Amino acid sequence: MTEGAPGRSAGDRFALYDLFVAYGALIDAVEFDAWLALFGAACSYHIVPRENYERGLPAGLVYCDSRAVLEDRIRALREANKYNIHIDRHLIGLPRLLGEDADATLVEAPFAVYQTDQEGETRLFATGLYRDRIVVEAGDLKFRDKLVLLDTFAVPSLLATPL
Amino acid sequence: MTEGAPGRSAGDRFALYDLFVAYGALIDAVEFDAWLALFGAACSYHIVPRENYERGLPAGLVYCDSRAVLEDRIRALREANKYNIHIDRHLIGLPRLLGEDADATLVEAPFAVYQTDQEGETRLFATGLYRDRIVVEAGDLKFRDKLVLLDTFAVPSLLATPL
């Protein structure tokens, strides 16, 4: 597997699929250390309503521009989760390869997230589109830049888990 | 890639996956010219409630028997969308190869479509099954016949976008 070229061979394509599968599965399993390991040494993680994104408005719900900030955010979420107990379930569509720039591969995937509360009620929580830049580090695919485009602006401002 | 044989090699299988991924993504991104390019020169596009289909009733919600009619329909939808502003989100399951007839490959895939309205509320819009005939044209996979089997008959008669 060469730098910046995931998806060209069958092995690479499955590695790409596995990256997205692990992304959702590890959130749902509340395994955040393993989840963080899916990101590159340098990385960003943004959650932005699609409307803001298309209008070029910078206002995002979550804005982590470095790995340190992302790790911080996850620590805070873990604390918050002690008081907001629920189960997440990610359904992620097949990743779509959009092309490559100088040092990364652009990949999109649609998603739906369901949450089940302590009363056992399951609700659709959010739908949207991942628009990510993927790199190869030490032979493994990693998220360099993860952009979570939400279909709605009307999400709770306190997100209890990553999306 | 040979005529009528998608799915036999890894490359063909990924090409098939990509066709379905692009189908949903391009509707959601409101890129209808690129979406139309996923269909063959000769093509059909039908939306039929599953109940009608199983009883052999011809009544469909959308019935496009040629590429010209489909293009016409898309033009009309674009006009209607000026007054029905919403965001679509397709979640499409892995395609399932069912076999081949003389000149096409039969493929099914389940789907769920969510819509988010201008108030930011996201709702399940429809679920169903694509049952499609796929052909190879100039080396690319194309939809020859797209049949959208809806799980319900109770959909708005004016569909604002393709499903």
Added chain:
Amino acid sequence: MTEGAPGRSAGDRFALYDLFVAYGALIDAVEFDAWLALFGAACSYHIVPRENYERGLPAGLVYCDSRAVLEDRIRALREANKYNIHIDRHLIGLPRLLGEDADATLVEAPFAVYQTDQEGETRLFATGLYRDRIVVEAGDLKFRDKLVLLDTFAVPSLLATPL
């Protein structure tokens, strides 16, 4: 394809994907004989709320420890379905390979099931995670042990179809 090693080559990986795709599609198509053929000669099929599973509580909603019991259960469901007419729709995420033990491959996949009733209303029925042990029998992948972990404990005790 060698015993206990699905997923290693591209062909094996697609065979694994196809197994999960067929699993959902055959329930939705009410083809239960073909669905039963996806299970091994020795097999189990359990539906357990995730909470019970994590606490080690044995109480499951469905508990079939042999093929004979599973076939029996399916016969009963068919009878019940005469009075509970609805359409199922499974959306299943990409399978995730977790590893292998002595004689099987552990695979997980998230799912959402929608049901449409006779009035044509479609609702989210359940979300959860399949956690399965897959084996190779006569060259085909089969479910040796299928564990359906439900995100909620609040499901109707009378399940009208398998999940």
